[in-house]
Amino acid sequence: MREILGIDVGGTGIKAALVDVESGTLKSDRHRVDTPRPAKPDAMTEAVKRLVGEFDYDGPVGCCFPTVVVDGHARSVSNLDEAWRNVQIDETFERATGLPFVVINDADAAGIAEMQLGAGQGLGGLVIMITIGTGLGSGMFYNGQLIPNSELGHMAGKDGEPFERYASKRARIDEELSWPEWGDRFNAFLKRVDRVCSPDHLIIGGGTSKKFELFQDCITVQTPIHVARFLNNAGIIGAAVAGADR
């Protein structure tokens, strides 16, 4: 058994736990802090350092981040502060904590967890994981191989606005939408994903997927839909799996 510290940096909270990367089981409590506002590099790095310090851990850290991440740097800022653009995230967190970091996109991490250890095990062809949270994330896999940094939540939907502006969990809460109202919007998003990418399978993840039965009736796409196994913990687990390669 190999235990790796996984950290999921989100637009709302930063969560960490020790993970058995062979089974995906959490081997510690989940520790969480609110994402500082404004979500600037210094404040967030301090929060990550504090979280890491809560664990008696000395090894590689896997971390997922809610932006496009190319070779450890932020190529977009999404729901975070503009100051993150082009920051070398892995080196920034390494300097602060003294531990080696692997940093990847959060929906890619969630997809890795599900494909290797969860609902996506054994699924071939094109599999797309959608995470419903502050944003709408996507993780794309072809025959199990990650195609990194897809950003399907940024496709233009109604009035040219990115889909994630009105079909994410944040939109549901901010606009006080009923489940059917939000479900119709989410279904419009899935229909677009289906039309543009023709996936063989869709995996729905993020905390909202726990409530699948509340919006299931709104979903009309024909592609088989799987509900994620690891729900809120998929990011932490997939990040730890990625960190284990370091």
Ligand code: BGC
């Ligand atoms: C970001 C994605 C991220 C998703 C979920 C979006 O706003 O652009 O990179 O995966 O939110 O956090």
